[in-house]
Amino acid sequence: MARHALEARSLRRTFGGIAAVDDVQLAVPAGEFRAIIGPNGAGKTTLFNLLAGRIRVERGQIFFADRDITRLPAHARSRIGIGRTFQINNVFPHATVNENVQLALLAHHRRSWNMFSTADALFREETNEVVAMVGLDGQGERFASEISYGDRRRLELAIALACRPSLLLLDEPTCGMSVVERPALVELIQRIRRQRGMTVILIEHDMDLVFSASEAITVMHRGRVIAEGAPEAIARNVQVQEVYMGEGHGYA
Amino acid sequence: MNDRARDEELDRRDGLRLTPRVRTIALSLLCSAVLVALPAFAGAPIIVGTTDTMTLALFVLSLNLLVGYAGMISMGHAAFLATGGYVAGLVSKYLGVSMLVAMPAGVLAATLLALVIGFFSIRVTHAYFIMLTLAFGQLVYTIFWKWSSVTGGDDGLIGFAPPQLLEGNVAYYYFTLLVVGVCVFALYRLCRSPFGRMLAAIRDNPDRATSIGVNVRAMKLSAFVIAGLFAAVAGALEAFFHRGMFVNSAHVITSADALVILLLGGRRWFAGPIAGAILYKVLFITIPHFTVYWLFYLGLVILAVALFMPEGVAGVGQLLKRRLADGTPRA
Amino acid sequence: MIQLQIVSGLVSAAILFLVASGLTLIFGVCHILNLAHGAFFMLAGFLAFTIASRFADSAAGFWLALAFAPLALAALGALVEVALFRRLYRADILLQVLPTIAIVYLIGDAVRFFWGLEPLRVRTPAGLDAPIAIFGALFPAYYAVIIAVAAAVAGGIWWIVFRTDWGLLIRAIAQDRDMAAALGADVGRIFTSVFALGIWLAGVGGVLSSPIGGANLGTDMDIVVEAFAVVVVGGLGSVGGSAVAAILIGMLKGFGILVYPQFALAFVFALMALILVVRPTGLFGAKE
Numbered sequence: 001m002a003r004h005a006l007e008a009r010s011l012r013r014t015f016g017g018i019a020a021v022d023d024v025q026l027a028v029p030a031g032e033f034r035a036i037i038g039p040n041g042a043g044k045t046t047l048f049n050l051l052a053g054r055i056r057v058e059r060g061q062i063f064f065a066d067r068d069i070t071r072l073p074a075h076a077r078s079r080i081g082i083g084r085t086f087q088i089n090n091v092f093p094h095a096t097v098n099e100n101v102q103l104a105l106l107a108h109h110r111r112s113w114n115m116f117s118t119a120d121a122l123f124r125e126e127t128n129e130v131v132a133m134v135g136l137d138g139q140g141e142r143f144a145s146e147i148s149y150g151d152r153r154r155l156e157l158a159i160a161l162a163c164r165p166s167l168l169l170l171d172e173p174t175c176g177m178s179v180v181e182r183p184a185l186v187e188l189i190q191r192i193r194r195q196r197g198m199t200v201i202l203i204e205h206d207m208d209l210v211f212s213a214s215e216a217i218t219v220m221h222r223g224r225v226i227a228e229g230a231p232e233a234i235a236r237n238v239q240v241q242e243v244y245m246g247e248g249h250g251y252a
Numbered sequence: 253m254n255d256r257a258r259d260e261e262l263d264r265r266d267g268l269r270l271t272p273r274v275r276t277i278a279l280s281l282l283c284s285a286v287l288v289a290l291p292a293f294a295g296a297p298i299i300v301g302t303t304d305t306m307t308l309a310l311f312v313l314s315l316n317l318l319v320g321y322a323g324m325i326s327m328g329h330a331a332f333l334a335t336g337g338y339v340a341g342l343v344s345k346y347l348g349v350s351m352l353v354a355m356p357a358g359v360l361a362a363t364l365l366a367l368v369i370g371f372f373s374i375r376v377t378h379a380y381f382i383m384l385t386l387a388f389g390q391l392v393y394t395i396f397w398k399w400s401s402v403t404g405g406d407d408g409l410i411g412f413a414p415p416q417l418l419e420g421n422v423a424y425y426y427f428t429l430l431v432v433g434v435c436v437f438a439l440y441r442l443c444r445s446p447f448g449r450m451l452a453a454i455r456d457n458p459d460r461a462t463s464i465g466v467n468v469r470a471m472k473l474s475a476f477v478i479a480g481l482f483a484a485v486a487g488a489l490e491a492f493f494h495r496g497m498f499v500n501s502a503h504v505i506t507s508a509d510a511l512v513i514l515l516l517g518g519r520r521w522f523a524g525p526i527a528g529a530i531l532y533k534v535l536f537i538t539i540p541h542f543t544v545y546w547l548f549y550l551g552l553v554i555l556a557v558a559l560f561m562p563e564g565v566a567g568v569g570q571l572l573k574r575r576l577a578d579g580t581p582r583a
Numbered sequence: 584m585i586q587l588q589i590v591s592g593l594v595s596a597a598i599l600f601l602v603a604s605g606l607t608l609i610f611g612v613c614h615i616l617n618l619a620h621g622a623f624f625m626l627a628g629f630l631a632f633t634i635a636s637r638f639a640d641s642a643a644g645f646w647l648a649l650a651f652a653p654l655a656l657a658a659l660g661a662l663v664e665v666a667l668f669r670r671l672y673r674a675d676i677l678l679q680v681l682p683t684i685a686i687v688y689l690i691g692d693a694v695r696f697f698w699g700l701e702p703l704r705v706r707t708p709a710g711l712d713a714p715i716a717i718f719g720a721l722f723p724a725y726y727a728v729i730i731a732v733a734a735a736v737a738g739g740i741w742w743i744v745f746r747t748d749w750g751l752l753i754r755a756i757a758q759d760r761d762m763a764a765a766l767g768a769d770v771g772r773i774f775t776s777v778f779a780l781g782i783w784l785a786g787v788g789g790v791l792s793s794p795i796g797g798a799n800l801g802t803d804m805d806i807v808v809e810a811f812a813v814v815v816v817g818g819l820g821s822v823g824g825s826a827v828a829a830i831l832i833g834m835l836k837g838f839g840i841l842v843y844p845q846f847a848l849a850f851v852f853a854l855m856a857l858i859l860v861v862r863p864t865g866l867f868g869a870k871e
Binding site for chain 3: 319325327372375376378379380382383384386387388390391394398503504508511512514515519545546547548550551552554555558559562
Binding site: 163 | 448460461464474
């Protein structure tokens with residue numbers, strides 16, 4: 001049994017000379033709900049992109065359940081159980097909600113290359129299950145481009161969940177949602193996590209949610225990890241406060 | 253999205269979704285019946301013209317796998333049509349084998365070519381892809397043209413023919429109908445399969461496709477190769493029908509005309525290439541009756557369609573459908 | 584002997600740069616892949632023939648052609664942009680490409696109609712066909728003219744793009760057209776002017792190359808394929824990239840003819856394929 005679901009060692013990635021991610025160490029135990037926070041430009045999304053395989057690692061290594069996945073291509077990472085949602089809504093706009101989920105299921109069940117069956121009828125039941133799980137039942141036949149923004153965030157989640165990940169990377173899942181909608185989504189994530197025993201790493205800016213829901217927090221600033229620990233410890237961390245409030249130039 | 257927009261979206265996607273409707277099956281049966289019965293009441297020119305239209309339709313259907321489903325606009329597709337035809341002809345002429353061996357040889361050669369060209373081309377998208385496929389296409393054209401000792405260059409490749417059984421127009425017509433029919437059916441099944449769905453997903457949002465575990469590059473390459481394969485079949489059919497193969501089959505204008513046919517017929521519709529091919533053939537036969545400058549008028553047609561009816565025949569169909577439906581009250 | 588290859592390579596490079604820079608400008612700013620670019624190039628050659636022969640193939644006639652033909656084509660280009668492409672900017676790529684194909688057909692048949700099917704010879708302007716010595720080998724002085732004009736044009740473009748207000752707008756719109764529009768830029772007018780400039784460049788290339796290659800049907804596709812190679816290697820949208828790539832490819836053609844005269848283009852394709860594997864967006868292209 002691997003100690004950690006995910007481990008990153010000395011990760012580094014630059015863009016045009018600037019280190020977006022600089023010597024980042026991360027170790028997330030299996031089943032944990034970990035939040036990654038930090039001001040804009042801290043490198044959080046870049047870190048996610050590295051973990052998911054969307055961009056290449058310059059230096060360092062990534063381990064998924066003790067397996068070195070540093071060089072594994074992005075699509076293969078999804079196959080081995082890493083799911084991901086995007087900060088900017090990333091669904092298949094010209095497909096219905098059901099079809100969006102069905103696509104993920106087709107990929108998950110290794111049917112993408114099937115050239116002979118008729119796609120329509122496949123995985124109906126499982127699709128309905130996933131759609132119901134995120135609370136979109138009833139919207140199944142509506143096009144992804146015409147459902148409300150909040151529902152599209154749920155669809156985003158559904159697509160990731162359909163692939164039965166053991167590790168879920170959520171990039172600002174509540175981004176753009178109204179304050180009242182957010183707790184419901186986080187509740188949903190928590191419920192599914194407990195049901196399936198998933199490890200969840202999420203990037204969030206809503207501090208209320210972060211501090212109430214997560215078990216551990218990693219704080220990033222300018223590409224580096226500046227603090228890590230339980231929510232209470234992070235809340236009291238002076239360095240973290242400074243980073244968020246600014247260096248206190250004349251605002252004493 | 254309001255009702256009207258929703259209907260539009262459904263209409264647009266209906267073609268692409270290809271849900272098995274009684275209408276589709278009935279229409280296909282009707283068309284098949286007409287085609288089978290054609291030689292009984294049509295004269296030689298129509299039989300010849302229909303044979304050509306069928307191979308043309310197959311060629312453009314293969315292209316639509318790339319353009320309509322995978323979203324890759326290839327301007328070098330004629331390379332595979334030509335290679336299929338030329339290699340089949342060459343093998344038959346110089347190795348003396350029958351058409352039944354030569355055709356698969358041509359298709360194989362073109363498929364391998366598609367693998368090579370595809371390998372380089374699918375790494376890039378959109379404008380780069382168009383440029384690259386155009387360039388490769390012209391490269392193939394230049395080879396066929398300049399290598400005149402083998403291919404006959406400007407004069408074309410002649411000296412091969414279908415087996416005696418299929419020498420007559422009617423016999424070859426049925427042969428073409430059979431082969432094209434099988435290919436169309438195969439393509440239809442392919443488009444409705446999970447593979448076809450994935451291609452559309454890749455077109456819609458390649459990033460998302462990757463993140464659900466789809467090897468986008470491998471899929472695109474497969475689509476490219478499969479498209480090349482079917483194009484080659486069309487090319488081989490054409491070569492043996494005309495008992496000759498000419499360089500203009502490899503020219504970019506042939507590739508461009510295929511795209512024009514997609515525009516005319518509507519590329520979001522499986523049968524769009526078929527409708528477009530028929531329309532194109534009609535134009536091709538009628539325009540030269542009153543002018544030598546057929547390309548000029550084709551150009552005008554393209555502009556008119558692109559500006560005013562970009563969904564082509566399919567678009568006209570949707571418009572009519574909605575006009576007729578407008579009378580019925582909504583539930 | 585190698586000077587022959589170098590100079591003829593530079594001449595190729597000069598022409599390629601003119602055509603490719605126009606293509607890359609139009610794409611970089613207007614986001615249109617102008618497949619008809621070669622057709623304008625070809626038309627320029629035919630126009631040069633007519634204008635020059637009106638003036639008895641004198642030097643004056645040729646310079647008049649160089650001055651006038653590209654401008655006429657630029658005006659035509661502007662017309663096409665306003666009447667046609669203006670409406671298709673938000674359309675998907677197929678609907679942008681097909682009209683350019685239509686223009687290829689229209690121009691092609693127009694050329695057939697006005698000038699017939701036979702290739703036409705354009706005389707090197709009198710006085711410039713005299714040989715001059717470059718690095719010890721003899722070349723028509725005209726070659727030097729081509730290279731000089733191309734270099735001057737390159738300098739002119741650089742100056743326009745980086746030193747004028749127009750250039751500033753062009754760069755802004757190339758980066759983010761909606762933002763620029765929101766800030767008050769007249770995007771439509773800039774698009775038209777850039778499109779016209781691009782066509783003008785193709786026209787200059789067409790006129791300059793006509794004494795060497797003559798005016799032929801079929802040039803439209805030949806030159807566009809080579810221009811594509813330059814643009815792919817240099818990077819779409821980068822004029823500087825076109826310059827570098829034009830020199831690379833011009834030289835490759837020049838030396839390729841030594842090795843494989845029938846098919847020097849094969850080397851160009853090999854280079855293009857190599858670049859695509861290593862750097863899919865070209866040497867100086869923006870990362871998608």
